[in-house]
Amino acid sequence: MFPFTDYQEYKLLIVNQTTEENKLYIQHNNIRVFNVFEKGLSKSRNFALKNANGKICIFTDDDVVFKNGFAEYVLEAFNEFPHAGLISFRAEDEKGRPFKKYADSCKRILKVKDCLNIMSVEMAVNLQIIKHAECIFDERFGLGAQFGMGEEAIFLSYLMQKKIDIYSYPKTIVVHPHLSTHTKVAVKDKYYIQGAFFSKLFSYNYMYWVLLKIMYELKQHKIKLNQVLPAITAAKKGRADFLKYEKQ
Structure with missing residues (x-):
């Protein structure tokens, strides 16, 4: 996941949905692992938000590769928009192509329809703002729930309801494979x-x-x-x- 930088530079929080027999244990000062026994992607993200202790947090999956300079881009964006609760970035596929069509410049997201295609791996949040507003993922939606998609857009709509600023930023931070469970x-x-x-x-x-x-x-x-x-x-x-x- 971190081919261009030392992963020990970052605080990593891993939510491992597992069983008692298959717990994960890692001994690194910068890594915390929580073994949980409830299923559901939104549940794991809410657990991560509750237990995270960084200022700026990035959602990620284990099939993501972070681009060279991703951390600088994220810091640059939040320095430019310090009151933003969430900023979405760009992703590309394994061949270096944009994962989808993105805006050419910074854009404040004001309408729910503009949230429909934002993926979790593109999102970074100001944790203090998110926690203060008590914004969480709807656990009825997302992989492992009854309604297995759409949790990101619903989360973003909660932020809008709370009047939290959301922006898109024209920098690529991750490589993400095109094949997903949604296609199946x-x-x-x-x-x-x-x-x-x-x-x-x-x-x-x-x-x-x-x-x-x-x-x-x-x-x-x-x-x-x-x-x-x-x-x-x-x-x-x-x-x-x-x-x-x-x-x-």
Whole structure:
């Protein structure tokens, strides 16, 4: 993960979701390992936020490689925007290509729709601001939860609700492989999640966003025409199950 720098320069917090028989033990002054026995990506991120003690924290995964100079870019960004609670950076794939289309310059993020494609590995947070605002990940969303995607955008929407500044910064800090668990999700399962996700973010306008995503994926040949109706049906089911959660 750190081919260009000494990992001992950084405080590393590892949340290891495991069993009693497979605990992880590491003896390094700069590394803390927490073995936890609950599953769910959002749960592990919340545990990390609760137990972190740095000023600026970067979310990461074990398949990420940090770029040369990443720490300087992160410090540069937070020095430029000292009141930011979260700043998103760029990622690239294994071939050095931008992971997706990014803004060419610094940008303050003001709308929820601009959060939809921000990945956790692109995010760095001012821990004091996040903790003071009591912002956490929604544990109903994310890998290992009932709704297995969308936790980053929902977290960012919480920050917006709390009037916390969010910026994007045009510097690349990580290399991240394109292959992900999301690409393997069946259409019905994906749109079941999307129904819940868009209901959480956009309430009664959820179907507009579901249809917008369907149109985009049809254009990109990611779904077929005969999958549209099952996708809409699955989205309605996801919304219904999500609303049951909300009423509890």
